[in-house]
């Protein structure tokens with residue numbers, strides 16, 4: 001395991017609370033760190049310093065409002081009784097795992113049950129609250145329900161499962177929160193609390209951005225929860241199997257911070273959580289300590305409140321929010337603009353079923369990883385009858401890049417709530433990347449009664465045809481450019497070749513596959529040329545490219561393979577495959593245990609003879625660089641050059657060609673059809689002395705042999721070549 005990649009935490013100062021300067025040094029997280037709040041908030045404001053003061057202002061205003069509310073409540077509790085006190089939050093749980101079915105509906109329900117008990121103060125283990133803290137035990141009016149319909153109005157059980165290797169990376173742009181990176185897109189955050197249950201990088205159990213984080217996209221709002229610390233059954237693992245990670249994270253969602261204060265685990269006694277009835281606490285608590293537990297802030301019993309949900313104790317130890325925390329959460333829910341809309345959400349009312357309601361669910365063809373050769377595609381679309389009446393006809397409309405749609409009238413017989421895959425009329429487009437909007441209209445010949453679910457979008461790209469030779473130096477900012485394309489067999493969209501400008505053989509950039517950070521063992525990422533048009537009758541086809549690669553250790557070498565396809569990616573032949581020391585350019589036997597960036601001397605040019613695949617064939621060839629991941633280290637390529645050669649007629653008739661003749665410093669010997677029978681070459685001067693000599697084992701000579709004679713005198717030289725089956729003598733003239 002790559003322990004060097006452990007997450008580090010920069011202590012965050014949420015400034016509203018006292019914050020000691022000088023704590024801002026990197027420190028390793030304690031083993032079993034529960035929550036990424038500090039990590040994500042600190043990282044966010046490091047990336048967006050412009051939002052920091054606005055965030056502080058909002059938090060200060062919130063704190064003032066909260067304290068005003070507490071004073072009013074103390075003065076006249078009855079005034080603050082709500083007419084309809086219970087506030088139920090619709091929840092959608094996105095399960096993003098290679099096999100998301102391992103988190104069952106029952107497991108999800110077990111978490112909802114925990115939340116409803118914990119937030120109501122009806123948790124059975126509240127009997128464990130020490131008598132000294134019973135007086136501040138808080139019981140909130142907040143409850144949770146699984147959504148009963150999705151944002152388009154479709155019936156739902158509030159659980160979305162995405163089969164994906166995508167792992168949560170705590171912070172903004174978390175790939176688990178986006179379908180484009182193999183995650184699951186947030187549902188409308190005004191109507192739903194989004195919870196992503198997934199595998200989390202760095203061993204975190206959960207994280208959540210605080211409310212009122214300025215500039216935070218809607219798509220990032222919600223709770224991320226490790227699948228091993230969710231619910232009470234199934235994949236939940238002790239000691240985090242009582243559902244309290246989610247209880248804790250939703251505390252952050254309602255603007256609670258950790259009980260020891262805003263800073264990291266080793267805070268100080270002057271550092272507050274903004275809540276009056278939680279004891280000051282010097283640091284976070286792990287495990288299952290015995291009561292009472294004292295620290296430097298509370299030196300005598302009852303000590304600190306380590307059994308509070310906003311500490312880090314084991315799930316079985318946690319058992320309360322305080323009344324102050326409950327008031328703070330309810331103030332957040334009822335006053336913060338990014339939480340109050342939840343109070344009027346209809347997310348937990350059953351879906352409205354219309355009589356006539358066709359919907360477009362998804363585009364099944366073209367898939368994301370196919371190469372499209374040619375200009376015509378036949379989209380295949382999954383449609384659903386979301387209405388209560390049998391669907392006998394519907395119009396399917398496909399619009400590419402915003403152009404006028406191609407419409408297809410479909411006569412079908414689709415039962416209520418059934419789905420089917422239908423084909424569109426052919427759509428034509430050109431080389432390059434395209435967006436496709438697909439929508440249904442006129443179900444059973446009338447206007448659709450629910451337009452919210454009519455449309456789905458997709459992207460595809462058409463491989464263009466390029467004449468050889470081609471060169472690619474990856475200098476174009478967009479990537480892949482010049483009709484190159486990416487592909488991979490993993491649902492992790494981050495697992496792709498990317499253009500980087502921190503390493504290059506020449507120019508300013510190269511293409512990199514990040515095997516150091518991406519853990520997709522056995523997964524492959526392809527970087528493909530456009531279709532290369534090879535004329536009939538070529539004699540050789542070669543590719544050269546520059547390469548830099550390092551090994552993390554002996555056991556995790558990734559593989560670079562070059563594949564060639566002449567049937568538009570249906571089948572591939574391997575032309576080059578290297579791993580381990582054969583791939584390594586960093587230095588024989590040397591390892592790199594950090595994120596590898598090559599220096600200029602670490603680039604090597606490799607040559608791939610593509611002749612066997614192209615000889616005697618015409619048509620279009622796609623050359624593919626395939627990285628096969630083993631979670632090792634990075635591979636870079638640059639300055640790719642694919643060229644074909646058609647030999648002069650003379651070389652074909654005589655079987656060899658020496659050119660140029662006369663020459664000045666170097667000439668080339670070419671053989672046809674190959675140099676397989678060549679055993680030796682000797683160059684003699686006019687008095688019979690050998691000036692250049694090479695011998696070859698049968699089958700090893702290149703059929704393009706440069707002979708450098710820059711350091712001999714001008715004059716006539718004899719070329720003497722011995723083959724297995726013949727001897728050739730020729731003459732060549734050197735000029736000054």
Ligand SMILES: [Zn+2]
Pocket residue numbers: 035036037248249252258
């Ligand atoms: Zn936390």
